[in-house]
Amino acid sequence: MAPARPRPPPRMPTWPVYLLGLVPAVYYFWQGIYGDLGADPLKVLEHALGEWALRFxxxxxxxxxxxxxxxxxxxxxxxxxxxxxxxxxxxxxxVYAVLDQGLDWRSVGADILRRPYITVGMAGFLLLLPLAATSFNAAIRWLGGRNWSRLHKLVYPAALAGALHYVMLVKSWPLEPLVYAAIVLALLGWRLWRGRSHRAP
Incomplete structure (x- = not known):
């Protein structure tokens, strides 16, 4: 069966996506300011923000x-x-470094070295840094489209690191982190399958 022909992209501009994307952050910080995040607000806030990062x-x-x-x-x-x-x-x-650790960089560094889930999460963050730094049109022109595309494949291990960070953080193996991990693996598996099928004779 022939693949579906892509429909024309929606006419909606990108700025509403940014605006809507900020709503969860505003909501959770607002809840935190007014003390509505429960007995451990920092943990809830960290968890919610990290989960939304993985969703995006x-x-x-x-x-x-x-x-x-x-x-x-x-x-x-x-x-x-x-x-x-x-x-x-x-x-x-x-939230972790400022509100939880109070900018105690020695403590933050010790956590990165001592706690594997933080090590993995920090690795994912470092993988995302060059992607964010080159996410504008001038960077594409400077790097060249092919090099830019290669660099931005770092999002794959970054997403894996984010999913693994979530699973390791929760520790008790509940369903939700495993579902996120399965979705990430499925999306990356689709790319692997697609690449192999195109290379097949």
Whole structure:
């Protein structure tokens, strides 16, 4: 069966995506200010921001399969989804480093070395840094389209690191982190299958 022909991209501009993407962060910080995040507000806030970062990473990874398999063309919004994912990772890290650890960098460094789930999470953050730094048109022109595309494949191990960080953080193996991990693996597995099928004689 022939693949679905991509539909024309929606006419909606990208700025509403950024605006809507900020709503969860505003909501959770608002809840925190007014003491509505429960007995351990920092833990709830860190968890919520990290979960939204993973959701936006997954949404960005889903753009290509949706376009190629279902003909839903959201390519216009992939950059916005990636930048929102990075923003939520920054907020997640900021709550931990500033509000939880009080900018005690020695303690933060010790946590990175001592706690594997933090080590993995920090690795994912470092993988996202060059992607965020080159997420504008001038960087594409400077690097060249092919080099830029190669660099931005770092999102794959970054998403894996984010999913693994979530699973290791919870420790008791509940369903939710495993579902996120399964979605990430499925999206990356689709890319592997697609690449191999195109190389097959």
């Amino acid at each position: 990473l997954i949404a960005g990874l889903a753009v290509t399969p949706l376009r190629r398999e279902l003909g839903i063309n959201l390519l216009k919004y992939r950059r916005a989804l990636g930048l929102l994912a990075f923003l939520y990772v920054l907020l997640h890290l900021g």
